[in-house]
Amino acid sequence: MKEKDVPSSKLISKNKLGDTMDITEECPQQDSSDTTMDQCIDRDANIAVESKSLLDQSYPDFVEKYFSCINCNEVRGPEDDYRVLVHSNRVCLVTLADSHKLKHPDKVPIKVDFQISDKINREDNPMTGKGKRGAQQLCNNSILCYVTCQDGSRVPIHAAVGGKLLEINQSLVQNPTAVKETYIAIVLPSIPTFESFEIPLKNEDGFFDVDCDS
Amino acid sequence: MKFLYKVLLNIIVMSATESDCKNKLTAQKKGEVFHHMQEVGCCDMCAHLYSGHTSYAFYEKVHKEHIQHGTEGKKLKTNPCVSCLGLLHSPFKENITDRIISEIKQSDNDYDSFNLALTLPISYQLRAHSLAYYVRKHYPKIAHTFGGKVFPWMTVKNIFKVTTAPIIAKSVGRTLNPNSELTINVKLTYSNDGLESSKLLELCPSVFGFRQRKCAELLFSKKTLYHAFHRGLNIELRNFSSYPPNVPNHPLVFSQVNFNQSPMYCAGRYNKYSRTLPHARWIMNGKRMLNTSVQELFSKDVQALFKAQDYTFSSSGREDVDVRMLGNGRPFSLELINPMRTKVPQKEIDDLMERLNKEHATNIKLNDMQIISKDDVKYLKKGEQSETKIYEALCVSKKPLTDELLSNLTSCVPLVIEQKTPVRDLSRRANMVRYKTIYSMNITPVPHSSTNQTYFCVKLKTQSGTYVKEFVTGDFGRTTPSLRSLLNDPDIDVLALDVLNVDLDWPPKKKQILRSREKTQTNDVQQNTQQRALLLYTSDMKFDWYKLLIQAKLSVGSNASNGNFIRALHLSRVISEVSNKSEDVTEVRRLNRNKFLVVCRTAKCANTIIQSKKVQEEFNAFIPTVYMQRSAVIRVLMSTRNLCFPEACHLVPPLHVRMRLQTKNSFSVLENMNEEMPSHVNSQDYPRLRKNVTHSRTIDKYIPPPLSTRTTKRKTVFSSSSV
Numbered sequence: 001m002k003e004k005d006v007p008s009s010k011l012i013s014k015n016k017l018g019d020t021m022d023i024t025e026e027c028p029q030q031d032s033s034d035t036t037m038d039q040c041i042d043r044d045a046n047i048a049v050e051s052k053s054l055l056d057q058s059y060p061d062f063v064e065k066y067f068s069c070i071n072c073n074e075v076r077g078p079e080d081d082y083r084v085l086v087h088s089n090r091v092c093l094v095t096l097a098d099s100h101k102l103k104h105p106d107k108v109p110i111k112v113d114f115q116i117s118d119k120i121n122r123e124d125n126p127m128t129g130k131g132k133r134g135a136q137q138l139c140n141n142s143i144l145c146y147v148t149c150q151d152g153s154r155v156p157i158h159a160a161v162g163g164k165l166l167e168i169n170q171s172l173v174q175n176p177t178a179v180k181e182t183y184i185a186i187v188l189p190s191i192p193t194f195e196s197f198e199i200p201l202k203n204e205d206g207f208f209d210v211d212c213d214s
Numbered sequence: 215m216k217f218l219y220k221v222l223l224n225i226i227v228m229s230a231t232e233s234d235c236k237n238k239l240t241a242q243k244k245g246e247v248f249h250h251m252q253e254v255g256c257c258d259m260c261a262h263l264y265s266g267h268t269s270y271a272f273y274e275k276v277h278k279e280h281i282q283h284g285t286e287g288k289k290l291k292t293n294p295c296v297s298c299l300g301l302l303h304s305p306f307k308e309n310i311t312d313r314i315i316s317e318i319k320q321s322d323n324d325y326d327s328f329n330l331a332l333t334l335p336i337s338y339q340l341r342a343h344s345l346a347y348y349v350r351k352h353y354p355k356i357a358h359t360f361g362g363k364v365f366p367w368m369t370v371k372n373i374f375k376v377t378t379a380p381i382i383a384k385s386v387g388r389t390l391n392p393n394s395e396l397t398i399n400v401k402l403t404y405s406n407d408g409l410e411s412s413k414l415l416e417l418c419p420s421v422f423g424f425r426q427r428k429c430a431e432l433l434f435s436k437k438t439l440y441h442a443f444h445r446g447l448n449i450e451l452r453n454f455s456s457y458p459p460n461v462p463n464h465p466l467v468f469s470q471v472n473f474n475q476s477p478m479y480c481a482g483r484y485n486k487y488s489r490t491l492p493h494a495r496w497i498m499n500g501k502r503m504l505n506t507s508v509q510e511l512f513s514k515d516v517q518a519l520f521k522a523q524d525y526t527f528s529s530s531g532r533e534d535v536d537v538r539m540l541g542n543g544r545p546f547s548l549e550l551i552n553p554m555r556t557k558v559p560q561k562e563i564d565d566l567m568e569r570l571n572k573e574h575a576t577n578i579k580l581n582d583m584q585i586i587s588k589d590d591v592k593y594l595k596k597g598e599q600s601e602t603k604i605y606e607a608l609c610v611s612k613k614p615l616t617d618e619l620l621s622n623l624t625s626c627v628p629l630v631i632e633q634k635t636p637v638r639d640l641s642r643r644a645n646m647v648r649y650k651t652i653y654s655m656n657i658t659p660v661p662h663s664s665t666n667q668t669y670f671c672v673k674l675k676t677q678s679g680t681y682v683k684e685f686v687t688g689d690f691g692r693t694t695p696s697l698r699s700l701l702n703d704p705d706i707d708v709l710a711l712d713v714l715n716v717d718l719d720w721p722p723k724k725k726q727i728l729r730s731r732e733k734t735q736t737n738d739v740q741q742n743t744q745q746r747a748l749l750l751y752t753s754d755m756k757f758d759w760y761k762l763l764i765q766a767k768l769s770v771g772s773n774a775s776n777g778n779f780i781r782a783l784h785l786s787r788v789i790s791e792v793s794n795k796s797e798d799v800t801e802v803r804r805l806n807r808n809k810f811l812v813v814c815r816t817a818k819c820a821n822t823i824i825q826s827k828k829v830q831e832e833f834n835a836f837i838p839t840v841y842m843q844r845s846a847v848i849r850v851l852m853s854t855r856n857l858c859f860p861e862a863c864h865l866v867p868p869l870h871v872r873m874r875l876q877t878k879n880s881f882s883v884l885e886n887m888n889e890e891m892p893s894h895v896n897s898q899d900y901p902r903l904r905k906n907v908t909h910s911r912t913i914d915k916y917i918p919p920p921l922s923t924r925t926t927k928r929k930t931v932f933s934s935s936s937v
Contacts, residue, residue, distance in 0.1 A: 050710070089641040
């Protein structure tokens with residue numbers, strides 16, 4: 001009952017008065033110690049109440065929360081830099097690094113072409129099943145697509161990580177300018193490749209976080 | 215089932231009559247063989263077996279006589295029988311049965327009935343084969359009763375089941391039932407088995423040499439022996455040992471007994487209150503992330519309560535580690551494999567539930583645990599696709615919420631979203647697009663103190679299988695539309711998520727379901743005609759073809775199969791009469807014993823068939839019920855994929871059809887039935903009949919099924935004769 005006097009109870013009454021009433025009823029009768037009481041309220045509480053500790057805090061970005069970044073610089077030639085988002089389940093998203101030449105403000109992409117050669121088109125990837133069989137195999141310098149810019153230049157985008165091509169971002173065909181922001185391809189690297197990544201521990205500037213107890 | 219029963223009865227009757235006439239002819243011969251086999255070293259039962267007795271009743275009679283007289287025939291040999299290695303005669307028989315009885319009595323299993331299964335050594339198979347050849351060589355006419363095959367139809371196992379198994383059942387206090395959920399496997403070994411069967415390897419390396427390399431332990435099995443016997447290697451095989459086989463020095467010995475109980479199912483609902491508790495074991499990169507999981511918290515205890523060997527946990531969907539499961543809980547079922555306790559009272563389950571709830575009060579709570587039948591489990595899996603779930607998500611954004619946006623949101627439901635497999639699930643699921651429906655959406659702002667962030671609660675009612683977190687964040691644009699795109703705010707994120715409700719009636723109320731099932735079964739046919747006959751294809755529904763499902767009464771005619779063929783033909787004739795233009799009806803197909811499918815090209819034609827009394831009256835056996843199958847398919851498509859357009863029709867390819875009756879035997883039936891059929895139909899309407907069709911199976915001589923399939927059949931025969 002103590003909880004009700006805390007300022008957050010305003011919130012309860014605003015949101016869901018009915019639910020809070022239920023909470024008190026559902027408390028087990030036998031244990032009336034304060035700890036179980038808290039637990040009980042914690043258990044069935046409204047989501048806003050339950051996670052009130054999360055409110056008014058800075059929260060990590062969606063990308064930061066689930067992905068770690070590795071930078072692949074100068075894959076083929078200068079200014080050919082990529083930022084690869086690695087999920088803990090080995091799936092990688094290839095995006096352009098800020099230092100990539102396409103990120104220049106004067107480069108305006110007008111067309112994205114997935115037809116790499118006469119035979120290879122990244123858009124038709126005959127992958128089936130959860131085993132990802134038949135997926136196109138990529139090396140780290142395989143070309144994912146060609147981006148044609150307004151000034152007439154044709155820039156190839158490389159895969160940066162080798163592995164199976166799970167998906168190519170097809171929305172880029174409609175919206176070529178999105179190349180600068182969103183992912184270009186989803187790649188599943190082989191286990192040895194994945195283990196060779198030097199994944200920085202949630203730190204973007206390339207330094208490892210080291211625990212210093214002293 | 216009824217049909218099968220009939221067939222089985224027929225087989226029994228047939229075999230009985232068959233053996234009766236043979237008996238008259240060869241009664242003397244049989245006696246001769248009987249004595250000869252006894253001299254070779256067979257026990258009474260085996261001697262009877264090889265002299266060609268095939269009825270169970272005979273062996274039961276012999277067994278009773280043995281008990282009455284106290285002895286087994288003339289002499290009690292000290293050595294076991296050549297054929298059965300002591301399984302069927304004392305004193306070795308008693309040793310085996312006593313061990314079986316004591317093992318069953320000692321076991322924890324408490325099921326009322328049981329079925330006995332024997333595993334005999336390979337030597338037995340070889341000996342039986344050799345002896346059968348021996349009999350055939352000396353008495354070719356007797357061998358004929360084996361049914362053309364060398365191996366006799368009856369086996370030692372069957373005789374054991376007829377004679378000794380009832381005694382075991384009596385002393386154990388359980389009933390013997392071949393269809394029982396408890397199977398007791400008794401393994402018998404023979405000390406010279408390895409020596410005798412190793413000769414096989416030399417004799418037919420083509421069969422066993424290959425297996426020797428592949429799997430050394432299972433070198434000889436019933437199946438490989440069957441292969442060997444049927445590869446023309448008989449001549450060599452029959453001489454595998456002394457011919458007839460030598461008299462064994464050691465009897466069969468009981469080695470082990472296995473209890474095999476069919477699985478039981480325990481159902482319930484669980485709540486999850488922890489945000490650090492995975493649904494199942496969470497292993498990442500070979501390392502265990504968290505110590506427990508929902509299923510591990512209580513499954514072990516339930517398993518212990520039922521004394522089961524193993525368990526499998528299945529639930530209707532699953533939630534993430536950091537998601538709570540509130541409300542009335544998520545339905546689950548626990549399959550208990552090989553349980554020893556089959557009669558656990560509800561009170562014990564309740565007690566266990568209470569105890570577990572107290573123990574894990576902070577993490578989980580269990581509700582409504584009870585034992586359910588296997589059929590109900592299907593209901594859980596079925597519900598997994600159709601149910602709806604209510605979620606509540608606490609979201610955060612950097613922009614303030616305007617009323618305009620909120621009203622936009624609430625007006626756009628029901629909303630069909632396109633979800634590609636999210637990145638976080640991409641490693642274990644196939645990459646594909648799934649269409650999910652969001653039925654309702656409510657946003658309530660949450661008051662807070664910070665200035666640059668907005669918090670709000672989203673309450674969602676969605677189809678099962680929707681990835682809610684991805685619906686909010688958009689998952690790099692792989693879920694469209696998402697809350698980010700709907701609110702035009704790229705910074706929305708989920709802070710916390712709860713499942714408030716899983717809309718599935720679980721655990722099923724047993725009695726109600728049973729009652730409703732019975733009701734539907736009895737009134738099914740009548741109700742269907744009244745309700746469905748009214749369903750007509752309306753003019754606004756335009757399809758390439760129209761399907762009618764016509765259902766016949768269950769019990770018509772004695773010879774069920776033939777009757778149906780005739781009816782299919784007759785139906786097509788009646789229909790072509792009714793629907794004036796015969797080209798409108800494109801197909802009449804027999805789906806199963808009493809269901810027929812009629813495909814029409816026009817709605818008018820379909821409607822006339824539905825409405826016509828002729829189909830119902832002229833052919834008394836028929837009660838037409840109508841499915842608008844085509845429109846149903848499209849409606850399903852519309853609901854799942856939001857295809858509310860005429861294009862939906864193209865998803866279902868048109869069927870290029872012609873008049874056809876699927877069963878070929880129907881034509882041969884027609885040949886015999888010319889007079890009874892109405893003659894005013896053009897013969898050109900139907901495909902030509904093939905002449906000289908050899909279809910009928912004459913039953914002058916009964917040929918038993920091949921060895922491998924025989925055992926199951928014999929079991930059922932055994933059941934009907936013993937009951």
